[in-house]
Amino acid sequence: MENNKGILLESGTNELEIVEFGIGKNHFGINVIKVREIINPVPVTIVPNSHPHVEGIIELRGEVLPVVDVAKAIGFPDSETPEKDKFIVTEFNQQKIVFHVHSVSQIHRISWQQIEKPSQMYKGAESQIIGVIKLNGQMIFLLDFEKIVVEINPESGINMERVQKLGKRERSNKHLVVAEDSPLLRKLLHDTLEEAGYHYIEFFENGNEAYQYLENMVNKGSNIEQEVQLVITDIEMPQMDGHHLTKKIKENNHLSKLPVIIFSSLITDDLRHKGQMVGANAQVSKPEIEELVRLIDQHAL
Template sequence: MNESKGILLESGTNELEIVEFEVGNNKFGINVIKVKEIIQPTPVIPIPHSHPHVKGLIQLRGEVLPVVDMAKVLGVIGDESPQSKYIVAEFNKQKVVFHVHNVTQIHRISWNQIEKPSDMYSGINSGIIGVIKRNESMILLLDFESIMVEINPESGIHVDQVKKLGPRERSNKQIVAAEDSPLLRKLLSDTLGAAGYESVEFFENGSDALQYLESLVDSGKAIEDSVQLVLTDIEMPLMDGHHLTKRIKSNSKLEKLPVIIFSSLITNDLKHKGEMVGAEDQISKPEIAELILKIDKYIL
């Protein structure tokens, strides 16, 4: 698993690998990049007065990690499976263990094979960010960042983090932002607005964002007169943030646009991937105050 991580997304290939797992009778997926390892269940120490989705704590090679019961997260009722597994994950600068009923296989796919959820189940609190159709079944990609924000609100983005920057006037600066999570789009909108950046054009994926940027170029306008910066997540249906960045930097009329990658996947081990596609900077969620300072640096 670790060997393939060095290849995928290295040059903005718009591909990913997902670990398919089961909870109840349904199939779900998590990006391999988030997964540190998969282990057999181990005894859990309950935590008094903890969130109902948290089973308790385990000790893994000297680290104490919380265990999240995905059956409770997803509202699945039933007995624990004898094939149960623990998925040890790391993102947003935190480690967590997800208890699932089974881990089945790994798929290598393109982001353009991932469909965005229909309006019936893509609301701000749905927790589903993509759908993969495989033969007669479907694999649902879950919004793990939002799952963790619900359990631990302190792990999310907070408007009060930018209040220390004081009164600011940035309304004449136009930002294009690509972020697939409805919850995070709302949080980003609130925090960027609080920082003075009121003119933000949001898109659900890199493909729509790129199409918008290319339409501005096709209209004959100089891109720097219409947009001053692009902000992008990495994991998005249709086109991921690395591929979006690569496409921007390979277009002679867009290449001067500063691109900041704002993602839960920014780690020391993975930062080189953003550098290879030409991103000006990379900030790990939820470091919103640092993000605002970086935006200031590149467009003021």
């Protein structure tokens, strides 16, 4: 099953398509945008002293790709029916990775509004779940594949040293609004942007909360350009994604002058046009934090 780029949705509709896959008896999902193709398992070459979640490497169309055992990464038992297992070949965060799962069933088209934020009561501090979808009487967990990868290779995450290489920074009085659903990334962004001189930052867990904050300012009669100088948004977020947030800002006469930078693992040559269509002023791929800082410097009102 190869991902046909033609099925990608119109930008800014607040919808996504997920590939449903199984680990044990549980159902999980991955955004179709991350999926290059789905193949039957091929022989894996074991790499000495690799991370326990990494099965090894395979060669696919001339490229050497790592294979991650999703069951091990989320603390589940091995497959009971290995003959049904699948490899999901993905591309995000500027890298290609193969995820070994136990089954793949179908593609669902859903709204981000259908995705609930997981409760701390059952999710736990180290959970890789970023959303829960109730569909056809089943619970589908949307997995945080970026977190799984960073746990295996911390160097693939946001790195403070990259900002420090920009040299000594002056303290900025610019006010930023950031929409990012991952608590880990919110903390990393807070620390790295402070290092870059940006101390006035309002963080929100999704696009809906960020937009309500901006809209409330407008309703109070605030001069938005004095209150906020820039918006930074992820793409994948429960309730409202970053493309829809950008579109709503740019279509609102009181907010349209606000610069919006999309900072996401989904910024690729194939997908950059989606951000352009909704009016993003700039787009940068995670984890390129130093490039994000340069764009903030450039675009903040």
